[in-house]
Amino acid sequence: MPSDKNLRTLVLDTPNKIGQKVKICGWVDVRRDHGKLIFLDVRDRTGIVQAVINPKVSAEAHKTAQELRSEYVLEIQGKVNPRPENLINAKMATGTVEIEVADLKILVRAEALPFELDTALNIDTYLDNQPLALRSRKNQAIFRIQSAIAQSFRDFLSGQDFTEFQAPKIVAQAAEGGAEVFKVDYFDHKAYLAQSPQLYKQIMVGVFERVFTVTSVYRAEPHSTTRHLNEYVSLDMEMGFIKDHTDVMNVLNGWMTSLTKLLRKNNVSDLALLGMELPMVPKKIPMFKLKEAQKIIDKKYGTKATGLPDLDPEHERMICKYVQEKFNSEFAFITHYPTKKRPFYTYPDEDDPETTKSFDLLFRGVEITTGGQRINDYEQLLANIDKWGYRHENFSFYLEAFKYGMPPEGGCATGLERLTQKLVGVDNIKLATLFPRDMNRIDLSLGKLKL
Amino acid sequence: MPSDKNLRTLVLDTPNKIGQKVKICGWVDVRRDHGKLIFLDVRDRTGIVQAVINPKVSAEAHKTAQELRSEYVLEIQGKVNPRPENLINAKMATGTVEIEVADLKILVRAEALPFELDTALNIDTYLDNQPLALRSRKNQAIFRIQSAIAQSFRDFLSGQDFTEFQAPKIVAQAAEGGAEVFKVDYFDHKAYLAQSPQLYKQIMVGVFERVFTVTSVYRAEPHSTTRHLNEYVSLDMEMGFIKDHTDVMNVLNGWMTSLTKLLRKNNVSDLALLGMELPMVPKKIPMFKLKEAQKIIDKKYGTKATGLPDLDPEHERMICKYVQEKFNSEFAFITHYPTKKRPFYTYPDEDDPETTKSFDLLFRGVEITTGGQRINDYEQLLANIDKWGYRHENFSFYLEAFKYGMPPEGGCATGLERLTQKLVGVDNIKLATLFPRDMNRIDLSLGKLKL
Numbered sequence: 034m035p036s037d038k039n040l041r042t043l044v045l046d047t048p049n050k051i052g053q054k055v056k057i058c059g060w061v062d063v064r065r066d067h068g069k070l071i072f073l074d075v076r077d078r079t080g081i082v083q084a085v086i087n088p089k090v091s092a093e094a095h096k097t098a099q100e101l102r103s104e105y106v107l108e109i110q111g112k113v114n115p116r117p118e119n120l121i122n123a124k125m126a127t128g129t130v131e132i133e134v135a136d137l138k139i140l141v142r143a144e145a146l147p148f149e150l151d152t153a154l155n156i157d158t159y160l161d162n163q164p165l166a167l168r169s170r171k172n173q174a175i176f177r178i179q180s181a182i183a184q185s186f187r188d189f190l191s192g193q194d195f196t197e198f199q200a201p202k203i204v205a206q207a208a209e210g211g212a213e214v215f216k217v218d219y220f221d222h223k224a225y226l227a228q229s230p231q232l233y234k235q236i237m238v239g240v241f242e243r244v245f246t247v248t249s250v251y252r253a254e255p256h257s258t259t260r261h262l263n264e265y266v267s268l269d270m271e272m273g274f275i276k277d278h279t280d281v282m283n284v285l286n287g288w289m290t291s292l293t294k295l296l297r298k299n300n301v302s303d304l305a306l307l308g309m310e311l312p313m314v315p316k317k318i319p320m321f322k323l324k325e326a327q328k329i330i331d332k333k334y335g336t337k338a339t340g341l342p343d344l345d346p347e348h349e350r351m352i353c354k355y356v357q358e359k360f361n362s363e364f365a366f367i368t369h370y371p372t373k374k375r376p377f378y379t380y381p382d383e384d385d386p387e388t389t390k391s392f393d394l395l396f397r398g399v400e401i402t403t404g405g406q407r408i409n410d411y412e413q414l415l416a417n418i419d420k421w422g423y424r425h426e427n428f429s430f431y432l433e434a435f436k437y438g439m440p441p442e443g444g445c446a447t448g449l450e451r452l453t454q455k456l457v458g459v460d461n462i463k464l465a466t467l468f469p470r471d472m473n474r475i476d477l478s479l480g481k482l483k484l
Numbered sequence: 485m486p487s488d489k490n491l492r493t494l495v496l497d498t499p500n501k502i503g504q505k506v507k508i509c510g511w512v513d514v515r516r517d518h519g520k521l522i523f524l525d526v527r528d529r530t531g532i533v534q535a536v537i538n539p540k541v542s543a544e545a546h547k548t549a550q551e552l553r554s555e556y557v558l559e560i561q562g563k564v565n566p567r568p569e570n571l572i573n574a575k576m577a578t579g580t581v582e583i584e585v586a587d588l589k590i591l592v593r594a595e596a597l598p599f600e601l602d603t604a605l606n607i608d609t610y611l612d613n614q615p616l617a618l619r620s621r622k623n624q625a626i627f628r629i630q631s632a633i634a635q636s637f638r639d640f641l642s643g644q645d646f647t648e649f650q651a652p653k654i655v656a657q658a659a660e661g662g663a664e665v666f667k668v669d670y671f672d673h674k675a676y677l678a679q680s681p682q683l684y685k686q687i688m689v690g691v692f693e694r695v696f697t698v699t700s701v702y703r704a705e706p707h708s709t710t711r712h713l714n715e716y717v718s719l720d721m722e723m724g725f726i727k728d729h730t731d732v733m734n735v736l737n738g739w740m741t742s743l744t745k746l747l748r749k750n751n752v753s754d755l756a757l758l759g760m761e762l763p764m765v766p767k768k769i770p771m772f773k774l775k776e777a778q779k780i781i782d783k784k785y786g787t788k789a790t791g792l793p794d795l796d797p798e799h800e801r802m803i804c805k806y807v808q809e810k811f812n813s814e815f816a817f818i819t820h821y822p823t824k825k826r827p828f829y830t831y832p833d834e835d836d837p838e839t840t841k842s843f844d845l846l847f848r849g850v851e852i853t854t855g856g857q858r859i860n861d862y863e864q865l866l867a868n869i870d871k872w873g874y875r876h877e878n879f880s881f882y883l884e885a886f887k888y889g890m891p892p893e894g895g896c897a898t899g900l901e902r903l904t905q906k907l908v909g910v911d912n913i914k915l916a917t918l919f920p921r922d923m924n925r926i927d928l929s930l931g932k933l934k935l
Binding site for chain 2: 041058060061077078079104105106140141142143144146162163164165167168172173176177179180183184187191194196197198199200201202203204205215216217218219220222224226233236237239240241242243247248249251253255263264266274409410411429430431433434436437438439440441449467468470472475476477479
């Protein structure tokens with residue numbers, strides 16, 4: 034393959050090269066043989082363009098094109114021509130120009146596809162074939178948006194003077210909360226996969242005041258639902274010198290505003306392709322104490338939520354419905370979850386010590402973020418570890434950060450895949466996850482693999 | 485604690501507020517009691533400023549200040565005064581202004597420190613006490629630089645049209661290379677921690693052509709050396725439609741240039757504090773085939789490297805010395821490692837099939853990056869899996885990406901901690917790692933924890 038570094042034209046740039054000869058590299062998305070003329074939709078990372086192979090222009094290219102199938106990798110050279118407006122097939126989205134092929138070279142062959150890209154697949158078929166299925170334009174759009182979410186999280190927080198750090202995933206303690214964890218054979222010891230970077234991000238507040246990390250976290254719960262994953266990506270932040278949990282909520286509110294603004298600006302064609310409606314983010318997302326939210330939905334929808342220590346999934350959907358109707362917001366903050374439902378480090382509300390300065394952010398009916406103020410006083414933290422029935426020595430590393438002066442602080446964690454799922458509007462979180470793991474699957478079905 | 489969101493002044497901004505009353509929040513870095521006057525160095529995330537507590541200005545603040553120790557968390561209010569130039573202690577680096585304290589509030593107390601921050605510590609004492617020890621200015625600088633390295637990797641590649649993706653860490657296969665791996669109890673199955681995102685990033689080339697990921701990787705080798713970690717962060721990239729491995733090397737060369745430029749611009753005080761000399765990055769980093777490099781050092785330093793399948797650590801140091809003396813470059817590319825020393829997916833050189841289109845990037849005597857062109861032809865890849873004695877079915881998920889058309893592609897992986905170590909100039913990689921894990925340690929010594 035000759036050097037084409039300075040010669041290759043990306044599909045996105047072809048409309049700017051009308052009348053010029055270009056070289057395009059990419060995959061055959063679709064081939065249509067009209068006898069005399071062969072049409073190819075050629076896909077590269079920037080889009081799809083139609084290529085027309087006319088034997089009168091190149092008999093050789095036309096001969097080579099007989100063999101082509103979807104996913105063949107090609108290098109084509111030809112002239113960029115405008116497409117007659119009445120022939121532009123908007124549905125195919127192959128744009129306003131086409132390439133009149135003068136030269137066609139097969140770089141790599143592909144076997145016959147087991148399914149057409151962009152066909153709706155059964156979830157197991159899809160997951161078994163992700164290396165191929167991810168190439169569909171819809172999946173490209175979903176995971177470009179996922180990438181943009183993580184990037185906007187980093188950019189927004191960096192702009193607010195947060196420092197990124199790398200959190201370890203192998204940990205010595207089973208858990209800081211109630212979640213089940215995976216065990217790792219660690220030389221002669223038992224270790225665990227981190228269920229969150231919580232303890233480390235709090236430690237890092239002592240170092241940089243404001244920190245964030247994008248990190249994989251693990252839950253060994255044996256579920257295979259449409260809203261859970263055993264390995265997922267957590268967008269974690271933590272900040273010192275706060276007044277209370279509302280400072281954290283304000284930063285989160287700001288990020289959501291920034292995220293939707295950026296997607297609206299940078300991902301126009303992805304949004305169009307997915308038919309995505311981006312949410313409007315209120316300047317102040319409506320917030321309700323848990324008890325208030327429960328009262329509201331009991332009254333409005335006849336539920337029996339009041340008195341429960343948490344919102345059921347159904348209650349989350351209802352309060353979101355209420356907030357959307359009443360405040361035109363697809364986001365809602367729920368605060369003041371009971372002490373007993375939150376981890377030991379959660380800050381109790383001085384005015385109502387059975388509740389905490391904690392919050393969840395709900396979006397389109399589900400919790401996407403959980404956070405709050407943390408206990409920063411060393412003695413109070415020790416007392417709470419006692420109260421929870423844990424042993425101080427199991428947390429001695431973490432506790433050192435508090436023994437030597439930790440300012441009032443708090444933070445939150447957002448699930449990347451769940452936020453992606455709710456933004457792009459797919460009904461199973463695995464459709465918003467690259468290479469999801471569940472109790473039956475690591476890439477392929479574990480049963481099939483007989484591991 | 486009252487809301488101070490709009491009131492807090494960061495230390496960095498104090499020189500712009502001479503004559504004004506400000507509020508500073510931070511930690512007591514050092515307290516010096518001169519009887520009448522008490523001096524504090526107050527540290528926040530942006531720097532250190534001197535605070536002067538004069539009983540004539542505030543008797544109450546002076547009384548409170550009697551109790552202060554290092555790492556107490558404070559809120560102080562007072563006037564910003566210029567410091568007399570002859571009194572500015574350059575070594576303390578507390579700047580050109582001081583705060584005349586009118587009000588002093590203790591936010592959180594700290595116990596007496598077991599050691600002074602910025603004292604040189606025994607490595608085990610340091611690691612046992614990272615939550616405290618990381619607060620030293622030197623460690624802040626090291627990990628700010630580490631954060632900047634990861635950010636520059638992302639920014640540079642995003643600017644070159646690479647898309648970030650999230651790589652899974654739980655994998656079904658023991659290894660794609662020779663490294664030892666950690667086992668995970670995965671429900672009723674055995675799974676493993678990924679030794680690299682290699683197979684996934686290659687799959688993603690089929691989706692986005694150019695991808696990168698910043699991801700934790702795992703090596704279960706029972707070592708406790710100054711240059712190895714059992715969990716480290718890999719900066720991985722992979723790109724399609726390449727001519728050969730040199731396209732990858734060019735992108736890497738470009739990133740190194742961009743990285744050093746950014747650090748020079750954005751991390752001035754970190755560089756000064758660490759006494760760091762940033763390397764000059766040549767427009768074209770000198771490159772040598774392995775055999776050539778071996779001949780050179782055998783001739784120049786009397787080693788017996790020629791014929792060996794790899795460079796020993798000593799050889800890496802020598803070729804770096806040679807390249808620095810001869811070409812004034814602290815970087816050197818070594819290419820064409822033998823087929824048998826590289827993984828099954830490495831592209832053999834057509835002109836010398838016992839060698840590969842692979843490379844290592846050496847910097848200041850050690851390998852920081854490894855990469856190359858990959859085999860993209862499906863049949864050739866199958867044949868190589870056979871040759872290596874692996875089973876096709878163990879790679880069937882990965883192979884699907886090649887069965888359906890993969891362009892010529894390659895990539896590389898850079899160890900974040902090792903690059904940090906060599907840039908900042910610390911002699912143990914654990915000093916450039918947040919929360920390092922080795923066979924004897926997860927946060928604390930495993931022996932002590934009796935896990």
